[in-house]
Amino acid sequence: MIKLSFTLNKNRLELMVSEMKPLSQILYEDLQIDTQERNCNGKVCGNCLVLFDKEPTLGCLIPAFKLQNKTVTTFDSFMQTAHYRNIRRIYTQLNIEPCPNCYAAKTLIFESILLKSKTKASQTSTLDDFSKNFVNKGKNIFDKPEILAETIEREFLISPCPCMNSQELFEIAIKAQEDRIKRRVL
Amino acid sequence: MFYSNKKLISPTTINELHAIMKSRTNGIFFAGGTYIMNQQNYLKEEDTIIDLSNIKELDEITRNIQFVDVGCMVTANKLLDIGKLAFTDLLLDTLHNTATHIIRNQITIGGALCTPDIRYSLPGTLSIMNTVVELLDLSQDKLVSKFIPIDKLYNTKGELQIEKGVLLKKIRISLDNYDFEKFFCIGDPIRKPESTLIISFRANIDQTILNKVNMCVTFPTCGMYISNEIAQELIGAQLPLTISRTIIISEKITNDIKKEITGISALQIERCKRLIQSILFEIEPNQESIEISEGLF
Ligand SMILES: Cc1cc2nc3c(=O)[nH]c(=O)nc-3n(C[C@H](O)[C@H](O)[C@H](O)COP(=O)(O)OP(=O)(O)OC[C@H]3O[C@@H](n4cnc5c(N)ncnc54)[C@H](O)[C@@H]3O)c2cc1C
Numbered sequence: 218m219i220k221l222s223f224t225l226n227k228n229r230l231e232l233m234v235s236e237m238k239p240l241s242q243i244l245y246e247d248l249q250i251d252t253q254e255r256n257c258n259g260k261v262c263g264n265c266l267v268l269f270d271k272e273p274t275l276g277c278l279i280p281a282f283k284l285q286n287k288t289v290t291t292f293d294s295f296m297q298t299a300h301y302r303n304i305r306r307i308y309t310q311l312n313i314e315p316c317p318n319c320y321a322a323k324t325l326i327f328e329s330i331l332l333k334s335k336t337k338a339s340q341t342s343t344l345d346d347f348s349k350n351f352v353n354k355g356k357n358i359f360d361k362p363e364i365l366a367e368t369i370e371r372e373f374l375i376s377p378c379p380c381m382n383s384q385e386l387f388e389i390a391i392k393a394q395e396d397r398i399k400r401r402v403l
Numbered sequence: 404m405f406y407s408n409k410k411l412i413s414p415t416t417i418n419e420l421h422a423i424m425k426s427r428t429n430g431i432f433f434a435g436g437t438y439i440m441n442q443q444n445y446l447k448e449e450d451t452i453i454d455l456s457n458i459k460e461l462d463e464i465t466r467n468i469q470f471v472d473v474g475c476m477v478t479a480n481k482l483l484d485i486g487k488l489a490f491t492d493l494l495l496d497t498l499h500n501t502a503t504h505i506i507r508n509q510i511t512i513g514g515a516l517c518t519p520d521i522r523y524s525l526p527g528t529l530s531i532m533n534t535v536v537e538l539l540d541l542s543q544d545k546l547v548s549k550f551i552p553i554d555k556l557y558n559t560k561g562e563l564q565i566e567k568g569v570l571l572k573k574i575r576i577s578l579d580n581y582d583f584e585k586f587f588c589i590g591d592p593i594r595k596p597e598s599t600l601i602i603s604f605r606a607n608i609d610q611t612i613l614n615k616v617n618m619c620v621t622f623p624t625c626g627m628y629i630s631n632e633i634a635q636e637l638i639g640a641q642l643p644l645t646i647s648r649t650i651i652i653s654e655k656i657t658n659d660i661k662k663e664i665t666g667i668s669a670l671q672i673e674r675c676k677r678l679i680q681s682i683l684f685e686i687e688p689n690q691e692s693i694e695i696s697e698g699l700f
């Protein structure tokens with residue numbers, strides 16, 4: 218057993234659990250959070266997604282010992298943030314949204330895509346150090362944070378519920394990105 | 404349950420890791436955990452989890468003009484981000500094709516190469532890029548390190564051939580440039596790995612002549628095929644290849660695959676044949692080298 222200390226939805230917690238118990242099961246069995254999937258046994262349903270140190274992560278792939286001093290945000294808590302309100306606004310504007318079965322999973326995947334496009338835009342300076350010894354092949358992908366249709370399709374492979382088509386997923390991602398830039402949701 | 408009490412050790416240096424592993428035959432390396440956490444019966448009661456994430460040395464990337472050394476704990480996303488200005492499209496396409504961004508944040512290079520029973524795209528692509536791996540035998544009193552070509556890690560069934568207690572410390576990716584590269588992944592590797600087919604291909608072209616060919620075909624649950632003989636046969640071929648030549652070569656390769664690897668479906672074989680034909684048919688004379696040589700006279 219391991220004595221864990223971590224932050225869940227802004228509350229500091231201490232807990233004794235088995236080292237390898239998955240986060241998704243800790244949330245359900247030890248913390249009585251029953252809004253998320255516990256374990257789909259490798260079916261990759263995506264319904265256990267949480268923010269783990271701000272990064273969208275599958276809770277069933279995180280063992281307890283990795284939680285030490287980390288921050289976990291479940292979807293219920295994510296719903297209180299400006300990032301969620303941005304995505305929600307676009308669902309309303311376009312009158313398209315994921316079905317209740319995968320609403321949390323798909324919304325957190327949008328969050329992952331939007332976070333990734335933001336970091337890409339701000340990465341140039343840190344990468345220069347590494348790249349200075351290489352021939353620049355003219356591939357400066359950091360000029361603008363691009364969201365590509367094929368990327369969107371791939372990212373949603375971990376939420377296989379067919380309630381939305383690729384065109385809809387793409388449209389939401391693009392519009393949410395524009396909205397974040399316009400409203401300076403950082 | 405598979406997660407019932409397990410002993411966990413988190414060394415912070417290779418020496419510490421060595422001291423732990425020397426006295427223990429049941430240590431299981433834990434890298435990103437995306438494979439281990441998905442397996443119901445993988446961990447045994449007596450296993451000790453050896454968490455590699457606190458050993459800084461294993462998370463380093465270093466480079467010179469000829470190669471890049473990548474520590475086993477570097478994640479697929481980190482390699483993709485840093486590699487964008489260093490690697491050619493073959494490796495970048497392969498990394499992009501690996502799972503999704505969310506999972507790539509967790510998948511490590513060591514873990515991707517050391518899953519016991521399933522092979523995805525990375526081993527095949529790295530094999531044809533002349534990558535070598537550094538293995539550390541931690542079970543001996545003295546720390547023994549050796550470099551071997553990456554394809555020697557597996558048998559033709561794609562099964563991992565390294566002993567328990569041997570750590571894949573880093574990989575060394577050579578930075579040679581090739582004129583023609585292709586990467587294909589057909590099927591759904593996440594949900595249907597048994598029907599997926601992956602081809603990594605690269606060739607060098609000297610004006611209108613093929614002078615180097617490397618190809619690996621991966622069937623995730625059945626094995627990997629690297630054809631040195633057929634690649635050898637293609638050297639010196641005049642470009643563009645004729646349709647009949649591409650058909651003959653693709654049939655030779657698929658017949659060879661059927662002989663060497665068992666369990667592949669007829670559909671995978673047919674797709675493989677057609678993909679190889681289309682790749683070979685696409686290789687064109689190297690206009691740049693023709694222009695350079697014309698300029699010389
Ligand atoms: C939903 C999903 C989809 C995926 N899709 C793909 C895909 O499309 N393509 C792809 O390539 N991969 C894919 N993967 C990842 C792949 O299946 C493995 O899970 C992953 O490569 C393992 O890496 P890891 O770092 O998580 O390793 P771990 O799970 O920590 O370890 C895997 C194995 O390697 C051993 N090991 C780890 N590091 C070392 C080392 N340095 N030396 C010796 N042994 C070591 C461990 O003991 C264990 O046996 C997917 C995974 C998931 C969960």
Ligand code: FES
Binds near residue numbers: 241276278
């Ligand atoms: S419970 Fe984690 S992917 Fe389904």
